[in-house]
Amino acid sequence: MGVRVGIPRALLYYHYYPGWEAFFRALGAEVVLSDETTKAILDRGVRDAVDEACLPVKLYLGHLANLRDKEVDYIFVPRIVSVERKRYLCPKFLGLPEIARFCVPGLPELLDIEINVYERYHKSKQSLEKLASLFGYSKQAGKLALQEAKVAQKAYEARLRQGYTPQDVFCGREKKENGRIKVAVLGHAYNLNDPYTSMGLLEKLREMGAEVITTEMMLPEEIKRGNDFLEKEIFWTFGKELLGAAFHLLDEGSIQGIVLVVSFGCGPDSLICELVERIYRREKTVPLLMLTLDEHTGQAGVITRLEAFMDMLRWREAI
């Protein structure tokens, strides 16, 4: 029987799960996911988190409690400081193992290795390889596991670029006929793809006839081009991606509408989305809808707003 490693179905799960899974599998571990988000999981997280934490962090804590109840040996809660040169993730990812440990009682041991490539790659690679020894494997085996993780992650990201959302890939959904109206839906992947907190809004938009574009579907060059409009580089990776996508799509003139999805209490988004909104309003060519998600957001209200927005886009196309 292998070691049981729990992975919360929240936050960076949507970005890196295929890589993580391959890594732990290669080390002979059994990967245990928390359940899909439910109201009970969210409520649990809301109870454990400090009031002001953003919705995704609250939800993450709920998933940790869910994993604790599944009696796993470890939970993977990495400290992901930086995933590319000279850029950080949000401060909450820097302190995620502590937020977890001090807010959720009774957790098993956390695998809280640090991933930080702000300056150099080497150390993060080493700490991943070291993780292998915890499972009784050699450094060489660690290297191989890392290789497998890279392959799986690459394949995953390639799928996303073909127009699939993370949730499409995880559920094995095939792409349906593309809608006629191209709508960019920009926001954190963990907000857009969690079926409960997002209220399935990507799927809903597709059903309403939209071809949905998210940041993960875009090419790095496009993101980079979009960022050239800025005076100062953005030091958050996800902020850079959102802004880059928004500006590139606006400039290219290839979308009919844009939906910004932010979670209540998100620090970086309070600034990033403000910039996007301003630039879109200045240009006045593409309508923008801003959706704020929190633990009280009602499904009905969101759907009504999406429908009205789609109607408006359709009218604009008609005239």
Add this chain to the structure above:
Amino acid sequence: MRVTYPHMGLISIAFHGLLRDLGLDVLPPPPITKKTINLGVLHSPEFACFPLKVNMGNFIESLELGADTIVMAGGSGPCRFGYYAEVQREILTDLGYKFKMIVLEPPQERAILLEKLKELGAKRSWPAILRTLQTTWRRIKALDEIHAQSLRIRPRELAKGSTTKAYEKALLPLAAACTPREVSQALRTARKILGGVPINTEKKVLRIGFVGEIYMLLEPYANLEVERLLGEMGVEVDRSIYMSHWIKDHLLLKSLGLAGNKPTKKAAAPYLNHFVGGHGWESVGDTVRYAQRGFDGVIHVLPFTCTPEIVAQSILPTVSREQGIPVLSFSLDEQSGEAGFQTRLEAFLDLLEQRKNRVKFVAP
């Protein structure tokens, strides 16, 4: 060119002096009032942090009075502060103001920083600029010293309000001084003014450590003047961050490749052994240190939704329990009311008094 800048406690005095001594036409932002806050809130993103909104109020008030250049600080993240200026510039542009924004980007590029100062004070020679920097550094240290002295005196003053009056008077010569020598003289005068406040040296006072996000610690309007309030309630407040420490850690030590603020980080290590941006790490470490130094309690202030401080807030209850020091956390923004604030402070002080008496009984 009429230059303005944002308020941040006593830093305003130092910054004003720096720009003035560089030979610039300086327009200090009017003192922060309710109107400043309202203006800032009206024109800022709803979920931006409070300091950004207060800055916006300062900028708008100054631009209305005829300023055309804004000097602002930047940063390289991961805290939001590093991107304030970029957002503020876009908002002010949309509002129709014509201005130039000069962003000083600490901590990495000291050479560029000097270049920017040179650009501002273009007519000055390098030696003159360096002398101005020296004056500024001394002024900051002097202001910090006078502030710390006022915190020690206030809880012991015989006449309520006398410390604050003397403090305000003591700052005047420090603001006016233009050379390193003048600053030293002004400091002596200031010390004397504060030293002249009649106090009760025998009085037993509570000691409270003051931790949190730097803007909220340094700007009295933003922290609802908690230092003065507590002082007048007979509490000696010890503030964990002073501008001079910050400059030493971030501009001097870091550029030499040294890590600043070691004791605080060491103290934080069992709870948080990594930076999280802003002052989250310090908030944890300083709370531990106040406990070790036998303080009666800690007050933690943060702007509503501040990301690094939310990490700290998640950890502090455990620190408080394990280190045996009560911690009161205030998350503040434009909606924080003074009435509720005062009540919570009073309840906290009651608790601290009770604990103190209890401890006395147990340990003979």
